[in-house]
Amino acid sequence: MNGLETGKPPLLEVKDLSVSFGDFEAVKTVSFTLQPGEILGIVGESGSGKSVTCRAVMRLLTGAARAQGKVALDGQDLLALGEEELCAIRGRDIGMIFQNPASHLDPLRRIGQQVAAPMIRHLGLGRREGLRRAVKLLEDVGIREPEKRARSYPHEFSGGMKQRAMIAAAIGCQPKLLIADEPTTALDVTVQARILQLLKELNRKTGLAMILISHDLGVVADICSHVVVMRNGEVVEQGPIDDVINRPRHAYTKLLIDSQPGRKTYGTADRPDRGAPLLEVENLSVSFSSGKGLFGGLAGNSNSFRALDGVDLTINAGETVGIVGESGSGKSTLARSIIRLNTPSGGAIRLDGQDVGALGGEALTAFRRRVQMVFQNPYDSLNPRLTIAEAVAEPIWRHGLADRKAAQKEADALLEMVELPRSLRDRKPRQLSGGQCQRVGLARALALKPQLLIADEITSALDVTTQAQILELLVKLQRERSLTLLYISHDLSVVSSFCQRVYVFKAGRIVEEGVARQVLSTPQDPYTQALVGSLARLPSLQTTPSAEPVSIHAT
Amino acid sequence: MADTPVLAQIAPPARRITPTMPVALAILFGWLMVALTAPLIAPYDPDAIDIVNMLSPPGAAHWFGTDQVGRDVFSRVLYASRVDLLLCFAGVLPPLLIGTTIGLLSGYFGGVVDNVFMRIYDLTVAFPFFVLVLAIVGVLGPGLLNFILALALVGWVSYARLVRAQVLTIRESEYIQAAKCLGYPPRAILSHHVLPNAVGPVIAYAVSDAVLVMLAGASFGFLGLGAQPPLAEWGVMIADGQAFVQQAWWICLFPGLAAISLGLGFALLGDGLGQIQRRGVTA
Numbered sequence: 001m002n003g004l005e006t007g008k009p010p011l012l013e014v015k016d017l018s019v020s021f022g023d024f025e026a027v028k029t030v031s032f033t034l035q036p037g038e039i040l041g042i043v044g045e046s047g048s049g050k051s052v053t054c055r056a057v058m059r060l061l062t063g064a065a066r067a068q069g070k071v072a073l074d075g076q077d078l079l080a081l082g083e084e085e086l087c088a089i090r091g092r093d094i095g096m097i098f099q100n101p102a103s104h105l106d107p108l109r110r111i112g113q114q115v116a117a118p119m120i121r122h123l124g125l126g127r128r129e130g131l132r133r134a135v136k137l138l139e140d141v142g143i144r145e146p147e148k149r150a151r152s153y154p155h156e157f158s159g160g161m162k163q164r165a166m167i168a169a170a171i172g173c174q175p176k177l178l179i180a181d182e183p184t185t186a187l188d189v190t191v192q193a194r195i196l197q198l199l200k201e202l203n204r205k206t207g208l209a210m211i212l213i214s215h216d217l218g219v220v221a222d223i224c225s226h227v228v229v230m231r232n233g234e235v236v237e238q239g240p241i242d243d244v245i246n247r248p249r250h251a252y253t254k255l256l257i258d259s260q261p262g263r264k265t266y267g268t269a270d271r272p273d274r275g276a277p278l279l280e281v282e283n284l285s286v287s288f289s290s291g292k293g294l295f296g297g298l299a300g301n302s303n304s305f306r307a308l309d310g311v312d313l314t315i316n317a318g319e320t321v322g323i324v325g326e327s328g329s330g331k332s333t334l335a336r337s338i339i340r341l342n343t344p345s346g347g348a349i350r351l352d353g354q355d356v357g358a359l360g361g362e363a364l365t366a367f368r369r370r371v372q373m374v375f376q377n378p379y380d381s382l383n384p385r386l387t388i389a390e391a392v393a394e395p396i397w398r399h400g401l402a403d404r405k406a407a408q409k410e411a412d413a414l415l416e417m418v419e420l421p422r423s424l425r426d427r428k429p430r431q432l433s434g435g436q437c438q439r440v441g442l443a444r445a446l447a448l449k450p451q452l453l454i455a456d457e458i459t460s461a462l463d464v465t466t467q468a469q470i471l472e473l474l475v476k477l478q479r480e481r482s483l484t485l486l487y488i489s490h491d492l493s494v495v496s497s498f499c500q501r502v503y504v505f506k507a508g509r510i511v512e513e514g515v516a517r518q519v520l521s522t523p524q525d526p527y528t529q530a531l532v533g534s535l536a537r538l539p540s541l542q543t544t545p546s547a548e549p550v551s552i553h554a555t
Numbered sequence: 556m557a558d559t560p561v562l563a564q565i566a567p568p569a570r571r572i573t574p575t576m577p578v579a580l581a582i583l584f585g586w587l588m589v590a591l592t593a594p595l596i597a598p599y600d601p602d603a604i605d606i607v608n609m610l611s612p613p614g615a616a617h618w619f620g621t622d623q624v625g626r627d628v629f630s631r632v633l634y635a636s637r638v639d640l641l642l643c644f645a646g647v648l649p650p651l652l653i654g655t656t657i658g659l660l661s662g663y664f665g666g667v668v669d670n671v672f673m674r675i676y677d678l679t680v681a682f683p684f685f686v687l688v689l690a691i692v693g694v695l696g697p698g699l700l701n702f703i704l705a706l707a708l709v710g711w712v713s714y715a716r717l718v719r720a721q722v723l724t725i726r727e728s729e730y731i732q733a734a735k736c737l738g739y740p741p742r743a744i745l746s747h748h749v750l751p752n753a754v755g756p757v758i759a760y761a762v763s764d765a766v767l768v769m770l771a772g773a774s775f776g777f778l779g780l781g782a783q784p785p786l787a788e789w790g791v792m793i794a795d796g797q798a799f800v801q802q803a804w805w806i807c808l809f810p811g812l813a814a815i816s817l818g819l820g821f822a823l824l825g826d827g828l829g830q831i832q833r834r835g836v837t838a
Contacts, residue, residue: 336732339736341732341735341736364738365738368736368737368738369738372736372737373733373736375729375732375733376729377729380728380729380730381728381729381730381732381733382730382733383730383734383748383751383752384730384752385751385752394737394739394747395737395738395739398737398738398739398740398743399738441733444733444737445733445737448737448738
């Protein structure tokens, strides 16, 4: 299975592949081979050229791109083929699945038809036979009631189910190779674990060779036997997965491994001091009216969705509290309720015993100074028309804490504090990287010297190495400024390495709470257990896994 | 996610000025200069009647010829540019300001106000633009001022809807959430954060709207509902000349060419602004 050494001819051979867009070289002399039945992982940050490499293999690059080198599938050079021959290979010999299943399914056609389409086209099946096989495939990829589901439209499927349908469509013609480009990035962790399990099973049962592209070393380590680490369009390291993870040779690979969430503890968890309760949330409920029709206002809100349902939590001064849950579990709704971006339908939020909901006028402004929030999307959370120095200075002079000139000076100090070089101060957000923007967001939130800082998924849009840097910065700031921190994330490993206490959210309720380490090591609630079980963690240094990685899933 | 930085790097270096822009600016600047200096460069009084030389073809004395009462077409075209340029601004600016304000408020605050304005909008777009302007001018009576008033009454809805659509997406963006969370007053959020990000497409639209207004002005002049004779206006001149088009093509041709060139200038400017605006955010 794992053999550059075995005498078998490789299924896919990529040799000295370079891809350039104009003057910019996205991929520089990349070489790797893939044996039949093997799963190869390609890891790297965004912009490292991993997706471009695979698109070059599929010949899916845009017209501006120029690919050079050799890409041979079963000895046939793909780069030399004409468009017609390529069409015969794509979908039949090579299947591909993408990051966002929603955008690759036609919303107007039934799932069954879409799964059947490549088979009807490539294998010359009749419509009826194609549909019959599609139903079988849907069953194979673990979709319940496949006959009924084949008649559904994409919008009736969840994200995980869509990705399963995409996989079904991709493997319909029994391709020799499946390329999966970040197939689980857009999915929740528990769903992600199940999709990876499915890919692993497909590989074991049918011997389907795969290339798995991911920014997440944990995911790759979980199911791949070989790994290629890419950075800036170059391969920095490749080899069998346990060699690379346990004995990384390149400094970048080491950095990537160390940046994995959960590899590192940040020292906040050990702080003994427990202050008085700063923020108390009592029996908080938030509901949104859904399906607001023409007469929605008249008919009353009979049809409402409860985003939060009776939530109680306490945050003590100086504490770091984590909130974990999947998308839709109400984490962000909680954050938005605390900072009064939406109105609760019941319950109370108290800061130092004062009801936040009742604040107005001057008291509300004072509250804004005490509680601040950093948002999820690094680019969207900054006004594109303002330079970063302006954005950071604005809260200071708007709150009358200093005149504009003094505020500018203070903003410079803040930017320095979040470790942004001075030369960037006059740039617009679009000219910065995601990590840099997130630092600006942090500086802006800290400009009013808040007591409580809410961080809502602030690292989920960032690469792992950047994520580790931001977390480190957050810990440093917390220490220096004695901040109380509410850290919201879908990533249990980040939260547990970073927070003292965690609350686990599911469907608007708290299902488990407690000291971070305990919740992670001995989860009580079945949902938390599933969450802990689905962590795609790197194998620890001591236990070297076999070539066939042990299943750590709790599906 | 993986692709964005690559794409950002492979995008060709942003050219701030598209090739259409210099042409557009040259045309518009040229007409502006003509309008400002018309009394200096016009060889004749635009309204001076000279029966002896009526309907004389273009020549050394009268470059664009004379019309049916012997007025110099060249001088009249120059003077008319003042009326038509003014018409463009007077026809675009009021709806732009009214529409932007209404769109901003109704998009940001939503609720009843938004509902009311959107119903008015629905009512207005149910009628063709020209028909509605025609009806209003018909009620108010012919004349330039009434024409401009009618344009403002009908034109604001397009701006309001454009701004509202922009505001609806901007309102949900995290930087507006952040601004609220930082405790900025609503007025500051609207003027400082929402408006600058919403106004780009509006400016581009306003410039192309200027073309429409100018053509409308000429058409209404032609129909006798806009500028009234003897005031020199390109539409009016064409209307006057159409009876003589068999013998004296020059009476209609030159004002027509002038109108086309000014329209082209605005259209190119709108095009160029649109391109810059689309690129501006990413560059």
